[in-house]
Amino acid sequence: MYQAQRPCRTETVPVRTLHYHVRVWGERPADAPPLVLLHGWMDVGASYQFVVDAFSAAFAAGRQIIAPDWRGFGHTRTPAPSDSYHFVDYLADLDQLLDHYAGEQPVDLVGHSMGGNVAMLYAGARPSRIRRLVNLEGFGLPATQPAQAPQRLAQWMDEIRQFERGDLALKHYDSADGVALRLMKTNPRLPSDKAAWLARHWAAQDAQGRWHIQGDAAHKIVNPQLYRVDEVLALYQAITAPVLSVHASDDSLGQWWKGRYTLQEYHQRLTQVRDVRHAVVEDAGHMLHHDQPQAVAALIEAFVAGPAPAA
Numbered sequence: 001m002y003q004a005q006r007p008c009r010t011e012t013v014p015v016r017t018l019h020y021h022v023r024v025w026g027e028r029p030a031d032a033p034p035l036v037l038l039h040g041w042m043d044v045g046a047s048y049q050f051v052v053d054a055f056s057a058a059f060a061a062g063r064q065i066i067a068p069d070w071r072g073f074g075h076t077r078t079p080a081p082s083d084s085y086h087f088v089d090y091l092a093d094l095d096q097l098l099d100h101y102a103g104e105q106p107v108d109l110v111g112h113s114m115g116g117n118v119a120m121l122y123a124g125a126r127p128s129r130i131r132r133l134v135n136l137e138g139f140g141l142p143a144t145q146p147a148q149a150p151q152r153l154a155q156w157m158d159e160i161r162q163f164e165r166g167d168l169a170l171k172h173y174d175s176a177d178g179v180a181l182r183l184m185k186t187n188p189r190l191p192s193d194k195a196a197w198l199a200r201h202w203a204a205q206d207a208q209g210r211w212h213i214q215g216d217a218a219h220k221i222v223n224p225q226l227y228r229v230d231e232v233l234a235l236y237q238a239i240t241a242p243v244l245s246v247h248a249s250d251d252s253l254g255q256w257w258k259g260r261y262t263l264q265e266y267h268q269r270l271t272q273v274r275d276v277r278h279a280v281v282e283d284a285g286h287m288l289h290h291d292q293p294q295a296v297a298a299l300i301e302a303f304v305a306g307p308a309p310a311a
Helices: 046-053 057-061 088-102 112-123 146-165 176-186 190-202 230-238 250-255 263-270 293-304
Strands: 007-016 016-023 033-037 065-068 108-111 129-138 203-205 209-212 243-248 276-281
Touching: 007 088, 016 046, 016 088, 033 046, 033 088, 046 065, 046 190, 046 293, 065 088, 065 176, 088 112, 088 250, 108 112, 112 129, 112 230, 129 293, 176 190, 176 203, 176 209, 190 203, 209 230, 243 263, 243 293, 250 263, 263 276, 276 293
Parallel strands: 033 065, 033 108, 108 129, 129 243, 243 276
Antiparallel strands: 007 016, 016 065, 203 209
């Protein structure tokens, strides 16, 4: 099994009505901003361990690195069962996590997939709190039209009923090895040693010995709110931090949306960001921080090492 090179400690931080589970590497130096790593949908903060291990010794020694589990994922549990999650709650959660770990100091923010989308919108809503931002495949969603609202709301109500019947329950596994095989099936590039390590953080064992994914099945319910691109672009325009947009050589958008939303369209949206650079990680898919952690670590390290932007 993979052996973590830079073990972390875990902390519990009160955030709104929750007790947020956070992985922390290193202590907070006086002269460097925290590096905050945000995971994606159905993932956990531990997912960044391979990238943290790939940072240079000097960089890792000079930074405090923070990776929370989002609400309803990993060890950040809701105080009562929930049948609905709202995207804006992630922004408010992040806002208070930054209060705790950074105070008034701007942070360097990295987000993958859903975490990248949170990071981009948050950076537009709170531009002064972000020094530099790295977006790893946080593409956003296809544009919607108001006429889709009746069908979307009906779908949301139908899926809540499905959730209540247990139709959306996540599969459980007989062993951690079964979870590892599931991870490798989803991502054929994931080596078996890393899959075995991730499985024991991505899932947890119950009293009967079964392994369950550390994610609330309610996350599978569709968002009742349409994705309003004009609002997203307004938030992009408000970002003042330099942004590094990173995507993998595999075309995730092409695989997911079959032409309904393309990488070209995403890059067109990014023209609204005043200071944006682009990078591609070769021989990688959507989970690029698992596929090529050294390449991702090098991109992050080089980008956040630059000076803060002029006010």
